[in-house]
């Protein structure tokens with residue numbers, strides 16, 4: 001596919017000769033390679049610019065470690081900066097919330113919300129909690145049926161009212177049903193759209209107001225490209241997200257959206273989806289290293 005960044009940097013530095021200190025000219029040429037690699041990985045342009053600026057500052061004048069060649073030193077700095085930007089895997093945080101804790105799943109249609117809701121329920125059950133699913137996506141025709149099928153398949157209790165009731169009412173009544181069922185965590189699957197729109201955001205704000213979630217997880221497809229910044233900012237400004245779930249990490253995408261979304265929202269990436277199958281094997285805690293390697297190629 002693409003030439004790896006490491007390979008590309010090696011070629012650049014070979015051309016430059018290269019001493020024991022990374023010079024400004026080295027860095028300038030290397031940063032062109034970094035910019036290209038990040039854009040090919042679909043990191044959004046403003047994020048690429050910030051990232052390259054930070055790497056440049058760290059790299060200029062950096063002593064080349066005895067055991068490293070200059071391009072390896074720059075690759076090391078890039079990896080460190082990438083890890084710092086991606087952050088550690090975030091854990092679910094229920095502090096300050098009372099049981100049953102509410103998790104709202106939000107995101108664009110097709111991002112993998114419903115699938116991730118079911119996987120998350122399995123994950124919570126494995127942690128020893130009592131999860132409960134609520135089908136509040138009345139917008140996408142088959143979403144309620146899909147959630148019910150998945151809930152039955154993995155044997156998780158659920159609440160649904162079809163698609164004619166208001167999502168906010170379903171969410172509220174679902175929460176009551178979860179309390180009656182002695183659930184400890186309620187996962188609400190909300191509606192998405194093909195793009196952000198005002199009606200959707202108003203609905204999500206209302207569900208938030210009525211269910212007081214401990215976590216609002218934005219589910220995003222790893223294939224999301226330059227739109228990642230708008231999507232993450234749009235959801236964050238209106239509903240205030242607390243974490244990200246990156247799906248379809250098993251696909252070909254290099255996953256630059258992870259870096260873009262994390263950078264603009266500052267919220268941690270908590271989980272990754274790595275397959276269509278509803279299973280614990282396809283829902284993992286976020287691994288910054290793995291995504292960093294993929295983005296950098």
Ligand code: GDP
Pocket residue numbers: 107108109110111112113114115116140143192247248249250251272273274275276282
């Ligand atoms: P929603 O509209 O956000 O609820 O999206 P869905 O949960 O229905 O997912 C949309 C499509 O993406 C479905 O075909 C899912 O099987 C698929 N999908 C979801 N998560 C993953 C994943 O981690 N990997 C792969 N390969 N496919 C996924």
